Amino acid sequence: MSSITDRALGIHTQALEVASRRLELLASNIANADTPGYKARDLDFRALLNQASNDQAAARITTTRAGHIATTPAAGGLGGDALYRVPNHASLDGNTVDTQQEHAVFAENAVRYQASLDFINSRLSGLRKALKGE
Amino acid sequence: MNLSKIFDISGSALSAQTTRLNTIASNLANADTASTTPEAAYRARHPVFATVLQEATGAGQSTGQPAASVRIAGIVESQAPAIARHEPGHPLADENGYIYLPAVNTVEQMADMISASRSYSSSVDVLTTTKELMLRTLQLGRG
Secondary structure: OOHHHHHHHOOHHHHHHHHHHHHHHHHHHHHOOOOOOOOOEEOOHHHHHHHHHHHHHOOOOOOOOOOOOOOOOOOOOOOOOOEEOOOOOOOOOOOOOOHHHHHHHHHHHHHHHHHHHHHHHHHHHHHHHHHHOO | OOOHHHHHHHHHHHHHHHHHHHHHHHHHHOOOOOEOOOOOOOOOEEEEEEEEEOOOOOOOOOOOOOOEEEEEEEEEEOOOOOEEEEOOOOOOOOOOOEEEEOOOOHHHHHHHHHHHHHHHHHHHHHHHHHHHHHHHHHOOOOO
């Protein structure tokens, strides 16, 4: 992405990425609600986003040759492992998914995703207005 | 950004729960199937769910976030012995006047069915939300 859109959209593209990865994990949890031995996982949204904004602020080392080793985990990717959720009540078959809780977190995360989308949308329309010069 | 994986994950959950509902239907349907020998009696079937860790796919996707779908690892037959009932008038009764009925607990099966249908609708909810989010993402920058 060019620097102008990077600067205009700010943290919201990263927030969108974190939210979408988190949605994926939560969908996995809900899908495996009846699988024996499955352990529910989740991402720490705040920690990942903090990390993303710090990455953005810090100077990046660029790789100019094929032999260079990339400093970021992947191109534009966010590091950070999925953590295991602490179960409220243990189930006999070792499954730690609490469907109600997962639904609540999923819904909350869907709203976060939509919020990020709305932010990006309004920034884009702002840019468009500026370009048109009306 | 990859919401499309959720379709695979929830889709696998829907298919697994459908299999579960199928076996429950078969168990309930055969709850009263009598047979002449205990070996020939119907045995209740139960699916065994297993998690499939999807590979961390493609570039741009960092490691350590395996999304997991579900698959049916197998269908096991219940080892509960058939119930012998003394019914000399039954056409299938053996020489001692016994028929053998499958050890299917109807109440248990009904409870399992409700659980399966709840899990099914959970996954449908997830799919609906994801679809809406994807459509909104496609509309990005048009408003």
